[in-house]
């Protein structure tokens with residue numbers, strides 16, 4: 012222990028040194044060093060080098076190192092075993108300040124660290140021993156060793172016979188309302204997914220508590236490390252089911268030193284719209300269905316109108332009324348549609364055809380020779396007439412009437428008020444319970460995105476100007492980076508060793524150029540959030556089973572390379588959500604070119620609780636095999652029947668709120684207001700504050716979350732999958748309070764558990 016403490020002390024001394032150097036450089040950079048171009052370049056160079064590193068160094072304080080692997084040495088000439096090297100494993104890589112720049116700490120994502128997660132007694136991967144270190148601040152408090160070379164007789168006195176102590180301590184610890192990282196205890200089946208080399212779509216399936224979310228987040232961290240250049244530029248998008256869930260997972264990646272990530276719900280993926288309102292189940296199904304794409308496309312075509320035959324538009328004009336009849340409009344519409352451009356981009360083609368036809372009409376009328384000879388007007392006169400037609404507000408109003416310029420918001424709002432090209436039943440489902448004007452539901456967002464795609468937006472002039480400005484900035488930033496590489500003195504930089512942090516590896520001229528934009532100092536993730544057409548470097552979707560076909564269309568547009576990790580559990584699909592099998596979801600986009608992986612161990616729910624939850628699912632799917640729980644607590648789920656279910660549930664909750672840890676009451680939405688009134692510190696409606704010790708949720712809000720204790724109220728009112736989700740949220744203790752009858756499968760599960 013003493014020796015480890017000395018090593019750790021040395022490690023922290025080095026970190027403090029690096030932090031000091033980094034902080035000094037940032038301070039120096041702020042101090043003006045002159046006004047010339049060179050001085051400016053040098054100042055910028057320091058900012059480039061140091062800013063990201065300081066953040067990474069600060070993020071890992073208190074959890075810098077967590078493990079050590081001792082490698083087997085080679086045999087010497089006499090056949091005796093030499094002592095092999097040892098590597099300490101941590102959240103970032105650190106090198107000593109010696110001439111060799113010896114690695115002191117290996118980044119957990121580096122290939123050298125991999126045996127820490129994968130080695131077993133059966134396959135030791137060259138290891139003698141694996142050690143887990145536990146800390147209080149900078150003080151080593153515990154060591155746990157696993158012997159992997161069974162021939163090695165040396166013992167340390169810290170042996171952990173099952174190798175589970177650190178994992179079980181993590182699983183039994185009180186919850187905080189925020190997910191933590193699992194970097195110290197990633198299990199082998201999880202590690203294989205985190206580092207999976209498949210470049211396309213990777214599906215991660217597993218039952219409740221199997222670590223799907225944890226694995227997805229660590230995969231994001233791994234990819235940010237392995238593909239840092241690409242992902243610093245293109246950013247990673249993580250999509251979760253609701254804002255509370257995103258807050259729940261929001262600290263995992265910064266804790267691992269990673270920040271280039273956009274966390275978002277589908278409801279936030281259309282810039283300018285922040286949708287949290289939910290649709291009625293019926294409306295959600297219709298709005299999410301693939302048929303909507305066709306219906307929207309046809310509704311846009313309907314906006315490309317023609318005058319009734321025989322009832323032309325009469326447009327007043329200085330040289331006499333212009334007649335915009337069915338034939339002119341039809342021919343212009345055909346030409347515009349033939350371009351296959353989106354509606355707004357095809358509009359100028361329609362307008363030009365109409366203007367030409369109206370000019371011709373005027374030319375015919377004014378210059379016609381009454382005796383049948385050639386037209387009196389010359390090219391200059393015709394050009395003059397054309398100008399007059401093109402600048403007429405009345406002509407443009409008529410064009411706008413027939414082929415209006417549409418915004419996604421305006422068009423979708425109109426469409427939802429009067430849906431077309433749908434069955435009467437589906438149209439009714441959409442029309443019902445529309446939110447107030449200007450408000451959007453989560454299910455509206457994929458429709459807005461689809462509409463934006465169908466409508467198009469003519470931003471060519473803006474883009475050309477922006478691109479010219481960007482090229483100028485890139486040229487300047489390239490100068491900064493060239494200078495940076497040329498004058499290298501920086502300790503971390505080592506082009507051969509990927510496990511050590513290097514500023515230049517995570518920046519390039521394009522990115523640096525962004526930092527110099529006068530009005531745009533945003534990171535790639537921030538810019539991505541504001542740009543509907545952004546192509547992300549990688550997309551991770553959690554609770555992917557919930558997404559509708561329309562939401563998939565939106566996400567696939569954000570991922571042209573199809574570099575995606577999709578995480579989900581079909582058994583937790585809500586009634587109105589999802590599209591069934593992965594193959595059905597993915598076939599339109601990647602055919603069968605996706606990898607399917609599975610996680611089979613439940614780290615959250617003790618076996619006593621999982622047995623009850625599994626009984627519920629078996630009531631519907633008799634062959635259902637739940638993931639196997641890694642632990643049991645000896646605590647059986649309890650059940651309480653009461654006439655006043657709200658009173659009884661509130662009382663039970665208040666009695667059980669843990670001093671450390673969290674308790675959630677999961678109840679049907681209709682009871683939430685009454686319950687909130689009786690639960691101290693709990694408010695009804697809005698997003699729940701998961702950091703409070705007592706939390707009230709409806710089953711949809713509970714998706715993906717976990718608590719030490721859970722009380723499920725009136726489960727007879729839940730659908731099967733909602734009930735399954737609610738029952739699998741607890742790490743320690745589950746109770747059921749009801750007045751109405753219990754679902755039969757739950758009653759028999761509880762009877763089994765309680766007997």
Ligand SMILES: Nc1ncnc2c1ncn2[C@@H]1O[C@H](COP(=O)(O)OP(=O)(O)OP(=O)(O)O)[C@@H](O)[C@H]1O
Nearest residue numbers: 193196197198219220221222223224225614615715
């Ligand atoms: N290797 C591990 N070491 C420590 N804790 C782990 C490990 N794997 C998973 N856990 C913990 O198990 C719990 C469940 O993980 P997670 O939320 O990722 O599961 P999930 O499969 O997404 O569950 P659900 O589908 O029910 O939302 C979390 O507290 C997570 O930290």
